[in-house]
Amino acid sequence: MIRALHRWPGLLALALITVLSLSGAALSVFPAAERLAAPRAEAGQTVAALATRIKAAYPGLEQIRRAPSGRITAYWFDQGAPGAAVIDPATGRGVASADPNPAERWLTNLHRSLFLGDGGRIAMAAGAAAMLVLALSGAALVARRAGGWRHWFARLRGPLSGRLHVEIARIAVIGLALSSATALWMTASTFDLLPDAGATPAFPADVSGETGVALNDLATLAVTPVAELRALSFPYPGDATDVFKLKTDRGTGYLDQGTGALLSWAAPTGWARVSETIYMLHTGQGAATLGLVLGLMALGVPLMGATGVLIWLAGRRARPRIRANQPAGRADTILLVGSEGGSTWGFAATLHAALTQAGQSVHAAPMSAFAPDRYARAERIIVLAATYGDGDAPASAKGFLDRLAARDRAPGAALAVLGFGDRSFPAFCGFAKAVAAAAEAKGWRALLPLDTVDRQSPQDFARWGRALGNALGIDLNLDHQPVPPATETLTLVSRRDYGAAMQAPTAILRFALPRARPWQRLTGVGFARFNAGDLIGILPEGSAVPRLYSLASARRDGFVEIVVKKQPGGLCSGQLTALERGDTVTAFLRRNPGFRPDRGRAPLILIGAGTGIGPLAGFVRGNARRRPIHLFFGMRHHDSDFLYGEEMPAWQDDGQLARLVTAASRGARRHYVQDALRTEASEVARLIRDGARVMVCGGREMAAGVSDAMAEILAPAGLTPAGLKAEGRYVEDVY
Structure with missing residues (x-):
């Protein structure tokens, strides 16, 4: 459920989210630049002193504004013509144009509405909502993959696209959630969907009707620091009933232009302070450093989008579609899969189809989604678990053992565990054995003893299926047809032979590099991208089970090279060591990121x-x-x-x-x-x-x-x- 909630908003709203994030990242630079360029007020300078200086330079002064960056702007009329400038507080004179930056204005319109008015605002709000869903669901998926929130920064493994996707998400998810949530708040405020946050007092009725008070005699202005000023509006010339309007961080008030008295005052409401804080968090106005940090985090969105698409495409290729998958709460059989490269999901699909055909209601999910409280009708839980490396959990089983250990008691449904591995490895089915041992220690009732499948053997799987059918009282025939990987034809260009004198024929075989198609170059699939230490799978004639060999070359070397020793009775090694120049083999590539040099300089x-x-x-x-x-x-x-x-x-x-x-x-x-x-x-x-x-x-x-x-x-x-x-x-x- 969480994975689907994360996948579809990302795929459907990718372009919109990318525009939203990139324009937001660009806009985050302007508050910082404005703060650096703004002339600074003198320490302890009051609003009265500032207003006096500006009034002397511009007698027709109408308003003074101070931005959160500290920039002060004055607006005036001179012989009926309006004027505006950025003010140096030390002199009261203009030092720069007050006109908005054209680039900033263009980016702001793009970011807010795509230049489409209210319809564009609604579209960008939908993009912000999609980003918020992605951030929250992505955080849950990162925690699941890492094995829990406590292991948020645990070391990752797997394909580069997946690791890069998660590494960026670990850092950026907080900023993206904050930016998208504040964007939704501001959109709601724009469309008057939130309570009025205003804190302006009612216009005073007891105005003196007098004029001409000196700015220095306005006591309120004389005690208000420039650092607290937001805006000071002057009375309309010749109107004795008008007043000064002062807005500061502490509230808004009206001042009599004849006596200087404070006529009324209103402090900001809690709601107003919340709205102002949200505006600051989203725009960076008043918090330039935070704005830059959020902007940097937003730059990760396009890269996460691209890697997310690659992950989705790779998942579609590696994981077969399981049809008629029932909701967890309505299934009587729960099928949990722990897979690293995706092949175990193929066996799960075969088992799911056979059980469904036999009248069972089956729900299949990754082991990392283990949640017994959701299995209301489950009578049995079947675990298909591959092993990664030296007995470690595969990618889709992260956190399973921790969740089981955290439970007070074992689930009520009976358990069957089937391990997948290769007997030539010392930790054959090590993770499946760990699952079975943990279940036994928890007192979990066994439906079947632990069993194993060696080298993806359809025969082993069918044998276990018959035992499962007997336990369930049904005729269960598991005829698994492995999905062949996408292969390339490799042509041998040279060989060097060793070991003949020791009756151990060994050869270094070098094959021509297959030509990569444009799509392969873009996605890195197949032999378009590989490193020494990755694995090459060779399909020998007369067998559907590939043999894996470590690569002795990288893509940049311009060839594919392996070292093969002829094994007594070895089908694949016998065929490979018999190859002559110009002969071909059918092969596929499998990443092995856990065995390659890191990027450090240590020996x-x-x-x-x-x-x-x-x-x-x-x-x-x-x-x-x-x-x-x-x-x-x-x-x-x-x-x-x-x-x-x-x-x-x-x-x-x-x-x-x-x-x-x-x-x-x-x-x-x-x-x-x-x-x-x-x-x-x-x-x-x-x-x-x-x-x-x-x-x-x-x-x-x-x-x-x-x-x-x-x-x-x-x-x-x-x-x-x-x-x-x-x-x-x-x-x-x-x-």
């Missing part, structure tokens, strides 16, 4: 073995800023398995690689990469104390050995690999 410690050198070599190749990189590389034998050995000396000469340490596990002395780390323990510890970031890529046994070695190296400094991981300074890409 990098890259640790890899075997084919794990691929993305690490890509990081070194792309090190144009000459950041200090220390590479630890483990291989079987220097003579046959030194991948990228030809490039390493050139990278060192160019300053792209500061240091290379190798270890060979075959030869006169067995030496693994973790042994090389221990040999260089003092230098490794020094680098990490100086802020270095560690990146590990390779097999899980190697990664475990490296973690043990690092724990020994860091212990004297009071550091641990787990602590560095929590800081984002120790990352792994393990297979």
Whole structure:
């Protein structure tokens, strides 16, 4: 519900909101510029002294106004001709034209009404309302994604567009909510939809009928500082029944032009003060710094709009549409999905359709929307949970475990948990296991024991579906047809072979860069934008399940490169290592933002073995800023398995690689990469104390050995690999 409330106002009113925000940002500059340019009144200067000076310069003085910026403007008549000027309080004479800035006036009309009068004002009010809905719903979504309000600034992961969208929203949401709410108030005031906030006293009946009092003899003016002045209007010449009208921060009053007496006074009402405060907050008049801050926040709207559209398009591609999705309060089966890249939603759609066909009323939602109090009729809750990284919650499951832990008791509906993962990873279905363990600890009644699906296997899913059907007493046939990703055809342009002498054939395969279409360049989809460390999915012939390989190149390198070792009985690796120049493969790209160098200047410690050198070599190749990189590389034998050995000396000469340490596990002395780390323990510890970031890529046994070695190296400094991981300074890409 919140997501839909956020999505549609943004998509439907994007152009209007963009005009509103950009014109508002431009207008925020003028109050600050006016405040800097306005001549300043003398300390302690009174309205009487100021009025006397201006009156001497302009005898036909009609009115003096002081803007919230401090700028003083005088209006007069000279031989029947009106005049106006910005006044220097020190001399009482004009120093600049009082005419409005043409650019400011044009922008104001655009911002208020699109030059369309009252109809335009209503349209811009609708835009402000849409912005307010976006700000409030966006704040709720940011909190949900971060895992709660307490984690508002938690570190993000995922595609660049999504992270950029949320990072801007974290900062700008307060300003946008404030600007849009105050805009709606001012529109309502313009159309007289709010009570009259006026505080003007009734015109006095006891005027003396005398004239000619000197300005310095007006006691009220003599004790009123210029800093409090808003406006002073003079009596109409020759009209003895007219009076001075004084408006200040403290109220409005009438002064007799013959005796100088204060005839009446009215302090501003509470409602008037609220209206003035709202005007100040929206326009920046009287709070120039705040206006500039709000203007800067408004500049984030176009970027959030663009990234929001990209997120929406990516979501539509990755997440299948679930038809006949029932409201949560009327469903007897609640289906909660935890997915990172969107593939788990495909299984959810298949399950939803099968249960609906069997007569069930089903509601599907992300795990982050877990709200048992809304499930009034639910008899069962089914969780389909993928795992991100080393057992972490995927993007759409943020906050689920916290919400479950915060409950006094488990939901009454029975629970079934199905995990999705890859058995080659050490934390296979780690998040699903954590969900099942938390549910058991809470005393949540189980509908089925925890089960898993390996590598998106339709067979595993169908097997679990039969077990679910038996538990429900229905015939449930889950025939899942994976939605194939959008693929490109890659043509092999070169290969380098290694490892033959050690009976471990390995190849560096370089493919031509696919030509990106204009739409791909604009959105960054496919191979239009990628970095070393991202993943390439290869669809081997005779299989619908892709194999993932880490990229050793970035888009700027002009080619697509991977490192592949032939595995015994490996379908994909066998086909890849058999490729000849000119042969093609079908592939797709998958982002891997969690495994790439940050933008800092701190040293990098890259640790890899075997084919794990691929993305690490890509990081070194792309090190144009000459950041200090220390590479630890483990291989079987220097003579046959030194991948990228030809490039390493050139990278060192160019300053792209500061240091290379190798270890060979075959030869006169067995030496693994973790042994090389221990040999260089003092230098490794020094680098990490100086802020270095560690990146590990390779097999899980190697990664475990490296973690043990690092724990020994860091212990004297009071550091641990787990602590560095929590800081984002120790990352792994393990297979």
